[in-house]
Amino acid sequence: MASSSIFAAVGTLLANGPGILLLSALVASLVLIWDWRWAIAGAATILLGVSSLAAALHEPAPAVTAAQWLASLVSLLLLGLSAYLHRPGATAHPHGNWLLRLLALGFLAGAWWMLDPGVALPIFTRVETDLLIWIGLCSALLLGLSAAPFSTGIGLLLLTAVAQNIAAVLLPGSGLAVLVGIAQILLALGCAYAMLAQPVRTSRWQTAPARRSAQAIEPTAAPQPRPSRLFPGRVIRPRRPSGIEEAAETLKVASSPGAGASAKEGV
Numbered sequence: 001m002a003s004s005s006i007f008a009a010v011g012t013l014l015a016n017g018p019g020i021l022l023l024s025a026l027v028a029s030l031v032l033i034w035d036w037r038w039a040i041a042g043a044a045t046i047l048l049g050v051s052s053l054a055a056a057l058h059e060p061a062p063a064v065t066a067a068q069w070l071a072s073l074v075s076l077l078l079l080g081l082s083a084y085l086h087r088p089g090a091t092a093h094p095h096g097n098w099l100l101r102l103l104a105l106g107f108l109a110g111a112w113w114m115l116d117p118g119v120a121l122p123i124f125t126r127v128e129t130d131l132l133i134w135i136g137l138c139s140a141l142l143l144g145l146s147a148a149p150f151s152t153g154i155g156l157l158l159l160t161a162v163a164q165n166i167a168a169v170l171l172p173g174s175g176l177a178v179l180v181g182i183a184q185i186l187l188a189l190g191c192a193y194a195m196l197a198q199p200v201r202t203s204r205w206q207t208a209p210a211r212r213s214a215q216a217i218e219p220t221a222a223p224q225p226r227p228s229r230l231f232p233g234r235v236i237r238p239r240r241p242s243g244i245e246e247a248a249e250t251l252k253v254a255s256s257p258g259a260g261a262s263a264k265e266g267v
Helices: 002-014 017-032 036-058 062-085 098-115 126-145 149-170 176-197 204-217 243-254 257-266
Strands: 229-231
Touching (some): 036 149
């Protein structure tokens, strides 16, 4: 009962209007802010908060709530460690920009406001049902707007958390909530492996020092002489003498004194 009171005490803090709005805003922020640190912290608050909220309102078995907390923490720990060890690969796949994500989220919220489905699950209150549906829709946006394994893992964890809370309340003695928690850990493990297996992307800031060191080691080639230029882009080429200039040069050489002396010596 001590553990049940701890979970119920945490859920009591969220079982009001500001607490529900806080969880809903955190879910929406996961779609807008694509940062692995914020995603881990926000997903942990959402998963633990939703399970504590169910513990405060429906009072399931303390072991079920403890299993939910354990599965959520282990899954997020796997994703967080893999993202920390492989941070360049965490964003290897492109995702939509912030404007596209904002438009998608605004369209979803506007459609929710206009249609107002008004669905309530058995035993659950209307506000709890709306919160679970909102978490499921935002997790679908996470899965659809990015192909990165980390975002896929966060989206799958949110979806399985919705199923886990429904199973814990509607089927309290079936053990289905524990099986969903095991599935959470396996999904997080698979996404963490996919994240570590993808190639590492190095930015230009990381490759710049290596390029400078390679340039310092390699000997530079000697500069080649460039022809003189009178105009930019135009090379001065030697002018070929004409026939008259060649004949005048030949007569000049023949009439020179050196040429006559050589001819006498030959005779």
